[in-house]
Amino acid sequence: MTTFKVAIAGFGGVGRATASLLLARRARYRDVYGADVRLVAVCGSRSGAVSAEGLEEANLAALADGLSGPAFIEESGADILIEAGPSDFRTGGPGLAYLQTSLSAGRDTIVISKGALVHSGRELRSLAEGSGAILKLSGAAAAALPTIDLMQHSLKGCEVLEVEGILNATTNYLLDAMTTRGIGFDEALREAQRGGFAEADPRNDTEGWDTACKLLLIANFGLGADLAMDDLAVEGIQSVTTERIETWRGQGLVPKLVGRLWRESGAIRAAVGIRTYLPDNPFANIRGKDKAIRIVTDAMGETLAIGSGKEPLATAGAALKDLEHILVAKAG
Numbered sequence: 001m002t003t004f005k006v007a008i009a010g011f012g013g014v015g016r017a018t019a020s021l022l023l024a025r026r027a028r029y030r031d032v033y034g035a036d037v038r039l040v041a042v043c044g045s046r047s048g049a050v051s052a053e054g055l056e057e058a059n060l061a062a063l064a065d066g067l068s069g070p071a072f073i074e075e076s077g078a079d080i081l082i083e084a085g086p087s088d089f090r091t092g093g094p095g096l097a098y099l100q101t102s103l104s105a106g107r108d109t110i111v112i113s114k115g116a117l118v119h120s121g122r123e124l125r126s127l128a129e130g131s132g133a134i135l136k137l138s139g140a141a142a143a144a145l146p147t148i149d150l151m152q153h154s155l156k157g158c159e160v161l162e163v164e165g166i167l168n169a170t171t172n173y174l175l176d177a178m179t180t181r182g183i184g185f186d187e188a189l190r191e192a193q194r195g196g197f198a199e200a201d202p203r204n205d206t207e208g209w210d211t212a213c214k215l216l217l218i219a220n221f222g223l224g225a226d227l228a229m230d231d232l233a234v235e236g237i238q239s240v241t242t243e244r245i246e247t248w249r250g251q252g253l254v255p256k257l258v259g260r261l262w263r264e265s266g267a268i269r270a271a272v273g274i275r276t277y278l279p280d281n282p283f284a285n286i287r288g289k290d291k292a293i294r295i296v297t298d299a300m301g302e303t304l305a306i307g308s309g310k311e312p313l314a315t316a317g318a319a320l321k322d323l324e325h326i327l328v329a330k331a332g
């Protein structure tokens with residue numbers, strides 16, 4: 001039995017869901033991989049918990065002040081870091097320091113927040129390459145919807161020619177509500193905010209930035225591109241009026257906020273914007289908070305996946321799928 005010590009930095013809704021799911025799956029890790037997976041540390045911005053023997057659910061209710069930060073994770077002796085702090089693609093956010101420290105030290109790292117990967121992806125990739133650490137990011141790259149995994153596992157060996165994705169649940173919910181129920185943007189947004197899946201400040205979603213972040217991660221980490229946010233044309237849905245929706249409806253078209261990657265003159269190009277689909281197109285039928293990706297490859301044609309997991313469990317599941325890939329890699 002090999003022991004794997006896991007730490008979680010960022011202990012909000014997603015970090016806590018990840019901890020609970022990990023603890024619940026310990027028997028599976030033992031049975032399937034011969035791995036004794038221990039949760040040795042968790043932390044929020046100011047407080048945390050640590051135990052070399054492994055934390056239990058009861059230890060996670062009350063965190064102790066002062067136990068936080070990259071040095072705290074170092075000192076916990078963790079072999080694997082799961083980073084689930086706030087995302088800020090303009091600065092890298094608090095996750096950046098955790099990831100730099102962890103990857104420099106050769107610690108296998110599972111990233112759930114997008115910010116640092118978008119801001120400093122090239123540096124983090126090269127830190128991982130230099131130290132031999134495994135860097136996984138399913139939780140950051142659309143979570144409940146498999147994206148990079150599809151390319152790296154299910155479509156392995158194929159050249160990806162084109163990617164199209166409905167990658168943001170909130171904007172899909174808003175456009176769907178406006179299209180199918182005829183309500184205005186503001187009303188749909190209030191509904192989403194009451195439902196707890198749109199932020200009080202929704203601009204990161206509605207202006208297309210969240211979709212752009214995920215698209216950029218798919219391009220850079222899934223396809224080996226080296227795009228920065230400035231390379232993307234980004235359009236959101238904040239100016240979509242009921243009149244525009246009515247015009248599309250009259251034309252038999254369904255609008256979606258979509259991120260697209262394509263190859264042009266040997267380079268990968270990316271854009272985020274509204275596209276419209278005929279009703280029989282699968283993308284026209286991605287409803288509510290669901291997401292979808294269409295990948296076109298040279299040898300395996302067109303692949304379509306739809307993700308409809310409930311948060312935060314779905315993101316926890318995506319992060320722990322990454323953990324199992326690491327367990328498999330370590331066993332080999």
Ligand SMILES: NC(=O)c1ccc[n+]([C@@H]2O[C@H](COP(=O)([O-])OP(=O)(O)OC[C@H]3O[C@@H](n4cnc5c(N)ncnc54)[C@H](OP(=O)(O)O)[C@@H]3O)[C@@H](O)[C@H]2O)c1
Pocket residue numbers: 009010011012013014015043044045046047068069084085086087094112113114139140143311312315
């Ligand atoms: N929610 C989802 O469905 C979803 C889906 C996919 C990806 N994500 C990503 O997952 C991440 C977490 O989301 P969430 O919903 O769990 O957010 P959240 O509830 O706001 O939790 C964020 C956590 O990060 C902690 N934090 C802030 N600064 C920190 C620092 N310097 N060191 C350590 N921890 C720090 C906060 O600590 P305090 O409690 O002390 O403030 C809090 O525990 C975000 O990046 C989000 O974009 C979320």
